[in-house]
Amino acid sequence: MxxxxxxxxxxxxxxxxxxxxAREDGSPEAILISGPTASGKSALAAALAQQFDxxxxxxxxxxxxxxxxILSARPSAAEEAALPHRLYGYVEAGVEYTVGHYVKDAAxxxxxxxxxxxxxxxxxxxxxxxxxxxxxLVETPVIPPAIRAELERAAEMGENLHERLQALDPExxxxxxxxxxxxxxxxxxxxxxxGRPMAHWRAHANGQALLSPGRWHGVxxxxxxxxxxxxxxxxxxxxxxxxxxxxxxxxxxxxxxxNRGIMKAHGVPHLVAxxxxxxxxxxxxxxxxxxxxxxxxRQMTFARGQLPGFSFVEAVRALEGIADNIRSPQKRARWxxxxxxxxxxxxxxxxxxxxxxxxxxxxxxxTGDICLAYFEEHRAxxxxxxxxxxxxxxxxxxxxxxxxxxxxxxxxx
Numbered sequence: 001m002x003x004x005x006x007x008x009x010x011x012x013x014x015x016x017x018x019x020x021x022a023r024e025d026g027s028p029e030a031i032l033i034s035g036p037t038a039s040g041k042s043a044l045a046a047a048l049a050q051q052f053d054x055x056x057x058x059x060x061x062x063x064x065x066x067x068x069x070i071l072s073a074r075p076s077a078a079e080e081a082a083l084p085h086r087l088y089g090y091v092e093a094g095v096e097y098t099v100g101h102y103v104k105d106a107a108x109x110x111x112x113x114x115x116x117x118x119x120x121x122x123x124x125x126x127x128x129x130x131x132x133x134x135x136x137l138v139e140t141p142v143i144p145p146a147i148r149a150e151l152e153r154a155a156e157m158g159e160n161l162h163e164r165l166q167a168l169d170p171e172x173x174x175x176x177x178x179x180x181x182x183x184x185x186x187x188x189x190x191x192x193x194x195g196r197p198m199a200h201w202r203a204h205a206n207g208q209a210l211l212s213p214g215r216w217h218g219v220x221x222x223x224x225x226x227x228x229x230x231x232x233x234x235x236x237x238x239x240x241x242x243x244x245x246x247x248x249x250x251x252x253x254x255x256x257x258x259n260r261g262i263m264k265a266h267g268v269p270h271l272v273a274x275x276x277x278x279x280x281x282x283x284x285x286x287x288x289x290x291x292x293x294x295x296x297x298r299q300m301t302f303a304r305g306q307l308p309g310f311s312f313v314e315a316v317r318a319l320e321g322i323a324d325n326i327r328s329p330q331k332r333a334r335w336x337x338x339x340x341x342x343x344x345x346x347x348x349x350x351x352x353x354x355x356x357x358x359x360x361x362x363x364x365x366x367t368g369d370i371c372l373a374y375f376e377e378h379r380a381x382x383x384x385x386x387x388x389x390x391x392x393x394x395x396x397x398x399x400x401x402x403x404x405x406x407x408x409x410x411x412x413x
Contacts, residue, residue, distance in 0.1 A: 028215065028216050028217040029114075029120070029211075029215040029216060030110070030119070030120040030121070030122065030211055030215065030216040030217075031048060031054070031119065031120070031121045031122070031216070031217055031218075031219075032059075032122045032123075032130055032133070032134070032211075032216055032217070032218035032219070032310070033045050033048075033121065033122065033123040033124075033218075033219055033221070033318070034059070034123075034124065034125065034127065034130055034218065034219070034220045034221070034299075034303060034307065034310060035125065035219075035220050035221030035222070035223075035299070036125065036221075036223065036228060036295075036296035036297075036299045036300055037073070037125055037232065037235075037266075037292055037295060037296050037299070038073075038223075038228060038231040038232050038235050038292075038296070039221040039222070039223045039228065039231075039296075040221055040223070041123050041124070041125070041221060042073075042075060042079075042123065044123070044219075044221065044318055045121050045123035046079070046083055048119070048121055049083045049084070049119075049121055050083060052119050053118050053119060054083075054084075054118060054119035054120070054121040055084045055085075055086060055109075055113045055116075055118050055119070055120055055121065056075075056083060056084065056085045056086070056121050056123055057085075057086045057087055057106065057109055057110070057113070057120055057121060057122045057123070058085070058086065058087040058088045058122075058123070058124055059106075059122045059123060059124030059125075059126055059129045059130060059133070060072065060123075060124030060125050060126050060129075061097070061102070061124075061126040061128075061129065061261070062261075062262070062265045062266075063088055063089070063124065064087060064088070064089070064090065064091045064097055064102070065089065065091050065092075065093055065097075065262050065265075066089045066090065066091060066092060066093070067092075067093040067247070067250065067251060067254075067262065068093070068247065068251075068262055068265055068268075069089060069247070070239050070242050070243055070244045070247045071239055071244050071247060071248070071265055071266065071267050071268060072265060073235065073239070074088055074089060075088065084118075086109045086113070087102075087105060087106065087109060093251060093254055093256060093260070093262045094254065094256060094260065096260070096261060097261060099128050099129060099132050099137065100137060102129055102132070103129075103132050103133065103137060103210060106122075106129075106133065106210060107210055110210065110211075125299055127299060127302040127303055127306060127307060128302075130218070130307055130310075131306050131307060132209075132210075133209065133210045133211050134209050134210075134211050134213075134216065134218070134307075134309060135209055136208055136209045138198075138201050138202050139201065140190050140194065140201045141193065141194055143189045143190065143193045144193060147189045147192050147193055148185065148189050151185045151188055151189060151192075152185065152259055155181055155185065160178075161181070161184050161185065161188060162176070162178040162184055164188060165184055165187055165188050165191075168188065168191045168192070168197075169187055169188075169191045169197040169198060169199075171197060171198075171199050172187040172191075172197060172198050172199070173187075177298075180298075182264070186198075213309075216309075218307065218309055218310040218311065219310060219311050219312075219313055219318045220300075220303045220307065220310045220311070220312050220313075221313065221314065221318060222300075222312050222313065222314055223314070228296060229293060232289060232292045232293055232296065233289050236267065236285065236288050236289045236292060237285070239267070240285065244267065244271065245271060245274075245275070248267075248268055248271040248272060248275060249275060251263065251268065251272075252272060252275065258272075266288065266291050266292045266295055267288035267291065267292065269291075270283075270284040270285075270287040270288045270291065271284050271288065
C-alpha cells in the first residue's frame, strides 16, 4: 500500500518546530529518522518501508562509502536487496564528500522516488544532512586549499586551535568542544578566508530547503543511556567478528591520508594504530567503543540544538506514532503485532535472535511478517537463549571475563 490512499488518516501532530502536515489525506510526504548510533534507526526504516511502500534513503556520512560497509554499519547486501535503498555505498574512499554533494544527490533521488509515488524515508545519524534537507545549506565562499593545509599542519604540530578560534570567532568556540578538531578547523578556515564568522553565513543560509516545512515528519530516536552503551559495545564487537580488521587493512592499502573523511570513521584510526603495531588489540577495541559513545552523545546534542522540527521518542513509540497517523484504524492491530516483533528483534537480544534464527534458517532479512511468524514459532527457544545469554554475562562479569558474540553463538547452539 502507498500513502496515496483514500482511506481516512489522522493528521500528524506538529513536532518541536510547530509544523502541520500539508497533504490532503493528512499524511507526510517524507519520513526522517535520526538518532544516535545503535538506536534502532534501520529497523524502524525497514518496517516503514515494508508497510508503506517506502524507499530508504541514506542520511549517514559514512554509509555513502563503498569501502566501509562493516564499520559504518551499512545494511548488508541482502538487506539492501530486500527493500529499496538509495545513496548507500556509492562513493569511492578517496573522494571528499561534502554536505553540498549530499543535498544534490538527495534531490535527484527524492524526485525519482516521488515520481514513482512511493514514500521517501531518510534515515541516518548525520545531523548536518538532516539540517540541510530541512533548513537549507549554509553557503560559504570557496576556501583556498592552502588555508586548510596550514591549519591541518598546525594541529599536527600541537597548536591549540580552539584558542585561536576563541580569538577570531568566540561564538563558534563556545559552541564547539576543544576536541572537535574537524569543526574547529572548518570554523577557522571560514573566518580566515572570508573575515566573517560562521554565524554570519548561517544567518544567510539558502532558504530553499529540499523538504518544505509542513511536508515531512521527523523523529529522533532515544535510548536509555546504559542500554545504548551496551548496544554500542556489543555492535563494535560484532563488527570485529564480521571482518572490520580486513576492511581497515584494505583502506590502509589505498594509501589514503589520515585526514580523509573515511579514515576518520569511528574505529578506523584505532584499528589502524593496532595494525601498525602502535597499540594492543584490546586497547584499539576499547578506544573504538569509547569514540562511538562520544559520537552518540554529540549526535544527541546536535539534534536538540539544531533539529527543532524533530520529535524525540523511543524507537517502538516512533513506530506506533507514525503508524497511527498514516495507517487506517482497520489496519492498526496488525501493525502493532509487527511492532512487538521488531521490539523483540532489536536491543540486547539482537545477537541471539538474528544469528540463531535468520542467518541459520531464513536468511538476513528479519522484518515484518516473517519476523513475527518465526518468533512465535520459536518463542521458547529465543527466550531460553536470551536467558542463557544474560546468565552467562553475569557469570563472566563475576569472573572478570570478556565474552564476544561468538561465545554466545557457541553456548546457545
